[in-house]
Every structure is written in structure tokens, then in C-alpha cells.
Amino acid sequence: MDTNAEIPFEMRLDARAREVETLLRSLLDTHLLPGEIARPERLLAAMRHGVLNGGKRLRPFLVVESAALFGAGARHIEALRAAAALECVHCYSLIHDDLPAMDDDDLRRGQPTVHRAFDEAAAILAGDALLTLAFDIICDDAADNGAAPLPAATRLALARGLARAAGLGGMAGGQMLDLTAQHDAPDEAGIIRLQAMKTGALIRYACEAGAIVAGAPESDRERLAEFGSAIGLAFQLADDLLDVTADAGRLGKATGKDAAAGKATLAALHGPDWARRQLHGLVEQASSLLEPYGERAAILKQAARFVAQRDR
């Protein structure tokens, strides 16, 4: 039993989600930053629709809790800002992935997707502006009002890491591989690479970013990044497993969707029993990476189990 087990994990996740949403709401208000000419109402509304839609905020949670692991209390505001920036990138990717030219989804979390609530042009621009805003948030030292302001080199490391996780060699590249995989099925190594890019890179970055904000040494940054990689794999495997096994009613969406779309997944390739064993192994691996931090890492270990065991 973890000592922190008295506070249910999901309550803690919710509390962090509310904190980052308050910040996201203030970053998406009508207040102009220096150098901005105007914030067009319709674009702002489309951005809010894509961001303030009640996600679990898992990635921001990982940033903030990874920072807290290294005692970044004085830098909590900066950790939240890095978390908000990452969530802007995650939400931009969902807005663009939902477009008719990509996955063509009308609904996300029971609400119309941005291009359905507005139009395609607004959805494209809202995604573009959110991606841009993410770098603005990280690079804006004028907003730095924490007790321990971030050194410029730390901000740069955050921005560079985010760019690399999100771009050509990370998430955007992974989405391209996912699109081509639908008519040119990848082999097992190809599936692993695709998933490491499309969903893994941002989750890995979330954990590493917390360590960067906290000013943790290089070896700890690397350890947290590896932890992030393990739970990124678990996240995707749990998702694929649900698609194979879940009953559609509990999941709240159609199952068997991957197979129908011709998407090869590891869970489909090796079967649900293999996938469950893998998930167990990934949680073990993630937890053992955090052993050096003892009880302080209890929350992050819970996060690893949560990611692997989620049933929707």
C-alpha cells in the first residue's frame, strides 16, 4: 500500500485538472499580451472549444507531479505553465486529427468537434494558434512571478523538448505514419515506432518536462523520460486492448474501431492475454524506474497503474 493511498488517485487527478484549466482559461481570455494586435473573438472561441472540453489532463498531471517529485514547490506556477503549454499542443493535435481530411470525427467527449461547432477553417486556425501559443507560454519570462524564476536556459530546454516531441520526428510524424498505415500495414517494429511517435513522445516529454522545470540533474531527467516512455507504451496498449475487449456500452464509443479501420495494433496482433501481461510488465518497469525516489514517487506510480488499468 502507498502511504498516499488515502487520497484516491482520481481525486488528485481531478484537482490538478481544475488547476491547469483555470490557467488555460486565463491564457485564453481577451487580455492582450505585449505585441499582440487583437484577439479575434471567433478564433478565441474555437480555441477555447478545443481546449476547455473536460479532458482528464493526464499530460499536465504528469508534468506537475514530476516537478513535485524534485521538490519544485517554489516553481509550482512554472510547472503549471509548462503543463498548460503541453496541453495546448495535445489539444491542437486532437483538433487537427478530427478534421475531415484526417480521422473525420464529429464528436469528442460527447461534444461537437471544433470543425463541427465552427467550421474547418476555424478548426485549422485554432489548432495552429494553440500550437503557437504553447511556445509563447514557455518562452514568456515576463509572466514569471514565481518565487524561483526559471533560468532562460531552462525555458529553452522546455521549448526545444516540446518542439522535438511534437514535430516531424515525434507526434506530427506519428500521425502521418498512422494515416499511411491504413493502406500500408506496418510490421510490429513499424507499429511500435508509430505509437512511440504519435502518443508516446508527448507523454515521455510530460514527465521529462517536470524534471526540467524543477532543475533536476541530467540523470534524473533521463530517468523521468524513461518512466514517461514506459507509461506512454502502457497508455497506448491499454487503449488498443479496450478496442479489442471492452463492451461498447461501458466504453461509451464503438469498439472494434481499429480493426474496422484496418489499423494494426499490438493487442490485435498478439491477443488480449499477451497485452495484459505486457501492461503488467510496463507498470513494473515504470515503478522500478522510480525506486530511487522512495515514497515521494507514490503518486507517479499510481499514475502508471491508472494509465494501464483504465477501463474507458
Place this chain on the structure above:
Amino acid sequence: MDTNAEIPFEMRLDARAREVETLLRSLLDTHLLPGEIARPERLLAAMRHGVLNGGKRLRPFLVVESAALFGAGARHIEALRAAAALECVHCYSLIHDDLPAMDDDDLRRGQPTVHRAFDEAAAILAGDALLTLAFDIICDDAADNGAAPLPAATRLALARGLARAAGLGGMAGGQMLDLTAQHDAPDEAGIIRLQAMKTGALIRYACEAGAIVAGAPESDRERLAEFGSAIGLAFQLADDLLDVTADAGRLGKATGKDAAAGKATLAALHGPDWARRQLHGLVEQASSLLEPYGERAAILKQAARFVAQRDR
């Protein structure tokens, strides 16, 4: 007469264009940066198609020549990198603006647009990945091999300025205003704001970025930004004037396109004579801003005249 008038301006512009294109080509090769997992071939090809298409490279020229004004010889490579980053942002905006949901253009500079040469999904992702790459280029201090490496605070100022010029309160916001203007005609103040955001912000930033790279004092940065604003206005006004007056054969594209699309422009509102007087005034204003720099500013003054007098 400028002392540098012996070298025709367009030759100088071409030479700088080739220099930045060499860098862009190397940034878009198959070489993986640390942290990148793979560079998917099709995405890379779509990005190259959108970037290496023979533009005038006016914005990169302004970055490099503004840096050179402050004697940034030792930082020439860094000025080129900032210029390449800005060009990535400019090209991403063209790729997304050309999409069917936006301006729906099949051709750009006589070549198929990215969504015509590839498909819409590839064009959306190529734009996303170029925008992301721009911040990677600026924030990557590992690539710093100049004689006078950029301080981290300088890189941060470049990244923040780029984000603010390109995002919600700048270029992306301007594109949204442009789309809404087609069925809700703005007044004169609205047209000016729209243009300052859609095309002005990046040109203003180009000139300011050069001063930032060179480590120029705040007052010079502000002066160069104002110079950029003046030529940004001239750039748009010359464009609008051509649409009203040029003969379609010389322009190589249809004229009267703005009026047909219901786009209000200042040249259409006040007539060509007014527009020509304004252009003359803007070039005067831009040149007088550079008076303190004497003959060293001759190239940038030529750039202002070039922008105002271009006939295609």
C-alpha cells in the same frame, strides 16, 4: 544614390535567398536530431514541397540584413537560422491558407499547392510540422557553431517574438479576420488591423529579429520593428494596388481578384492615386527611420523601395 547601388538589389536578394535555401534544405534532410524517432518520408517530402518552391525570401532577407546593420558578422549563421525559422512559419501559413477550407488555391508560383501535390492531410501535417520546426531551429543551441553564440535570453526573445507575431494576436488571428471579412466587410480601421496582423506582423518581426540576433539595444530593436511595420504596410498596399491596376498578363495571375472575392482593400477604397501617394510616404517614413545608421542602412532602404515598387 546609394554607394551600394552598383550591386543591383535583386541580385543581392537572390544571393541571400540561395543562402537561406541551402540551410532550409539541410534542416529538411533525413538526418535525425537528438530525441527524434524517425522522419517519415512522405511528411518530409510535403514539407520540402511547401518550403523549397522558389519564393523571393523577402522575410529572411530582412532578418539577415537587419542583423548585418548592427555588424552581426560573427553571428551570421545565427541570423540565417532565425531567418530560416521565420521562413518555415511563412511557408506553413501559405500551405494552410491554400487549403480548400481556406482560400482553396490549386497553384502557388506555378506549382501545385501541397494539398494538390500530396493530399489535404499531408498539407495540414506539413504546416503543423513546419511551425513546430521553426521553434526547434530557434531554441536549438546544440547547433550553435558561430564565433559568437547566442545567449539563451536572446534565443528566448526570438522565440517569444515569433510566437506573438504568428499566433492568435498576429498572423493566425489576421487570417481569421480575413475569412470573416469576406461576408462581413470591415471598416477602414478594421482593414488596417487585419493587414497589420495577417501580413504586417511577420514582416515587422523579420526586421526586429535581425536586431535581436545582433544584440542591438532595445531602442534599435524598436526602431527596426517600426521600419518593419512601415514596409509591411507598403508590402500589402503594393499588393492591393497591383490587384486594382496591373494588367493580368504581366502579373501572371488574375487581377480584380480581391473585389471579386468581396475583399475590401485600402487601394480599392481610396483609389490608385491615393495608394501611390501612400506608398511614397511609407518609403519616406521607412527610410527616415534608418537615418541614424547612415550609409550602412542603404540595403534596407533599397528593400523598402523594392517592396513598394514591385510590379508582380
